[in-house]
Amino acid sequence: AQSVAQPEDQVNVAEGNPLTVKCTYSVSGNPYLFWYVQYPNRGLQFLLKYITGDNLVKGSYGFEAEFNKSQTSFHLKKPSALVSDSALYFCAVREADTGNQFYFGTGTSLTVIP
Amino acid sequence: GAGVSQTPSNKVTEKGKYVELRCDPISGHTALYWYRQSLGQGPEFLIYFQGTGAADDSGLPNDRFFAVRPEGSVSTLKIQRTERGDSAVYLCASSLQGAVNFYEQYFGPGTRLTVT
Numbered sequence: 001a002q003s004v005a006q007p008e009d010q011v012n013v014a015e016g017n018p019l020t021v022k023c024t025y026s027v028s029g030n031p032y033l034f035w036y037v038q039y040p041n042r043g044l045q046f047l048l049k050y051i052t053g054d055n056l057v058k059g060s061y062g063f064e065a066e067f068n069k070s071q072t073s074f075h076l077k078k079p080s081a082l083v084s085d086s087a088l089y090f091c092a093v094r095e096a097d098t099g100n101q102f103y104f105g106t107g108t109s110l111t112v113i114p
Numbered sequence: 115g116a117g118v119s120q121t122p123s124n125k126v127t128e129k130g131k132y133v134e135l136r137c138d139p140i141s142g143h144t145a146l147y148w149y150r151q152s153l154g155q156g157p158e159f160l161i162y163f164q165g166t167g168a169a170d171d172s173g174l175p176n177d178r179f180f181a182v183r184p185e186g187s188v189s190t191l192k193i194q195r196t197e198r199g200d201s202a203v204y205l206c207a208s209s210l211q212g213a214v215n216f217y218e219q220y221f222g223p224g225t226r227l228t229v230t
Contacts, residue, residue, distance in 0.1 A: 004156075032217055043118070043221040044157070044205070051217065090156050094217065100170035102147070102219070104156030 002027045004093050006105035013081045014113050021076040021108045023091030030096040033074040035065055038088040038107075047089075050074060051096075061085070081112045116140070118222035120206050126228045127196055135191040135225045139208030146189050147219060148181055149205040157205055163189060164211065196229045203227075 003026045013019045025031055035047040048059025055067040065076045074091060091105045119138040127133050139146050144165055149157035159173040163183045171181070178196075183189040193200055203226050207219035 034217070036221075041223075043223045044207075044219075046218045046220070049217060092156075100162045101159040101173060102157075103159070104149075106154065106156050 002093060002095055002101070002103045004091050004103050004105035006089075006091055006108045008108050009106070010109045010111070012111045012113060015083055016080050019078050019081040019085070019110065019112070021089050021091075021110060023074045023076065023105060024072050025074060025091070025093040025103075026072065027093055027095045029098065031074075032094045032096050033065070033067060034092040034094075034102070035059065035063070035074075035076050036090045036092060036104075038090065040087075044090065047076070083112045083114050086110055086112045118206055118208055118220050120204075120222040120225050122225060123223065124226045124228075126230060128230055129196060129198060131196050131229075133193050133196055133227065135193075135204050135227070137189045137191070137206030137208075137222060139187060139189070139206070140210075140220055141187075142210060143208035143220070144186065144211040145209045146183060147207045147209075148189070148191050149207065151203045151205055151224070153202075160191070193227075196227075198229045201227055201229045 005024045033050040036044040038044045048057050050057050050067040058064045063078050088107045090107045092102045094102045121136045146163040148160040151157045161181050162170040166186045178194045181191045203224040205224045206222045209219050
């Protein structure tokens with residue numbers, strides 16, 4: 001069965017420090033992987049995706065993520081955190097060849113401390 | 115341009131009643147998804163439309179839930195005989211088939227359904 005795990009409910013990081021939000025996935029075939037961000041009282045917003053090609057993908061607002069097939073991971077990273085990055089982050093997976101469904105993790109709340 | 119809109123933003127209903135939740139996708143987006151998000155959880159897939167037809171409704175929890183998209187744009191999620199366990203935020207998302215960014219979903223703000 002397809003699933004996503006975000007092992008950390010909460011991540012705190014000081015402003016200016018690098019941040020990492022972890023995600024691991026399980027699919028029976030090849031994965032399409034996504035990160036979305038949810039700000040308070042706002043809808044989910046697309047950040048970045050991995051479909052094929054380079055394992056390191058870059059997205060909006062300076063975020064990037066690395067697809068690691070052997071570790072079945074797709075961790076979200078940013079070199080220097082901003083207070084405005086504080087939000088709820090969701091990882092999602094879809095099976096590449098046969099899937100219509102997107103499976104989301106339970107979310108990680110990121111707090112950037114000034 | 116206009117994003118995905120959902121109405122109503124909040125709906126309170128009594129157990130056993132019927133409710134309809136509406137989604138207006140981005141104009142021209144052929145793919146439309148419904149999700150349900152409970153407190154502290156990620157969005158849970160309910161149904162996927164490609165055009166007017168439901169391409170995948172395997173996420174609907176039971177036959178009290180039904181969704182339509184008769185003209186390939188606006189979609190309505192219908193819940194019969196509501197139960198307290200149906201209380202959640204119902205999210206709609208759309209995307210554009212055939213484009214390089216097809217898998218990028220644009221989400222609406224959601225409808226918060228409370229069944230009392």
